[in-house]
């Protein structure tokens with residue numbers, strides 16, 4: 001696994017700004033906006049790393065993160081939204097496994 | 107259908123915009139429409155800050171998690187607290203919020219009437235926006251109106267929590283006596 005690349009400093013600061021301002025606005029907004037903000041940050045991170053990521057990671061990003069904007073627009077269907085989040089969690093767990101010594105590089 | 111009513115019914119928030127610029131006259135027409143929005147006591151506490159500069163817009167978007175669009179024009183509706191103080195209006199007077207709402211809706215409808223895409227945004231850090239725009243202390247940043255052109259790839263907006271018609275929102279006449 002490649003472990004020697006990082007975000008550019010400007011990109012990391014952009015992500016920090018999003019996370020910090022999300023924390024503040026969450027104090028005034030409904031609780032169900034929390035997942036929306038975290039997923040927005042996940043999407044932003046994904047778009048920042050996509051160009052430099054490995055084939056394995058890109059498969060995860062392209063197949064899963066791409067679906068996030070469409071999910072947001074259906075937030076009012078709580079069951080479908082929860083299922084969408086569960087599907088993302090399953091996909092990220094599978095991606096972790098592929099990146100680990102259990103399944104991946106070993 | 108009547109043209110104004112059609113404009114009201116067909117306006118939708120657009121969260122994906124193209125890079126196409128908005129003409130200066132169009133921006134001015136939207137601002138002039140806001141001038142004609144109703145205002146409590148006709149006090150006009152709103153002030154509008156127009157942001158076209160690309161780098162300023164980029165920074166604002168970074169502190170606005172609710173701003174999904176990359177709009178070529180941002181209009182920030184501010185409350186001018188000097189006007190509020192001059193007229194001895196209490197800070198919690200709801201007319202101040204309602205004034206923001208009437209201006210916002212008027213601008214959204216004006217933009218739509220001009221064939222432009224638009225969307226309101228309130229999910230941002232006010233303190234961060236204050237710093238980025240170097241806002242005077244007596245201005246508070248209340249709502250962004252994003253203006254631009256709809257991207258060809260734009261997806262439909264947020265679904266309603268439940269199907270809703272005006273009838274669901276309306277009660278006619280006096281409520282019956284309670285037992």
Ligand SMILES: Cc1cc2nc3c(=O)[nH]c(=O)nc-3n(C[C@H](O)[C@H](O)[C@H](O)COP(=O)(O)O)c2cc1C
Nearest residue numbers: 117118119121172173174225226227228229263264
């Ligand atoms: C007070 C207020 C705040 C809003 N804030 C945001 C926002 O921060 N981000 C956003 O994308 N939409 C925002 N909206 C837009 C609403 O989500 C939108 O009007 C609603 O989903 C209905 O969609 P429609 O206007 O296209 O019918 C806001 C609307 C209002 C009235």
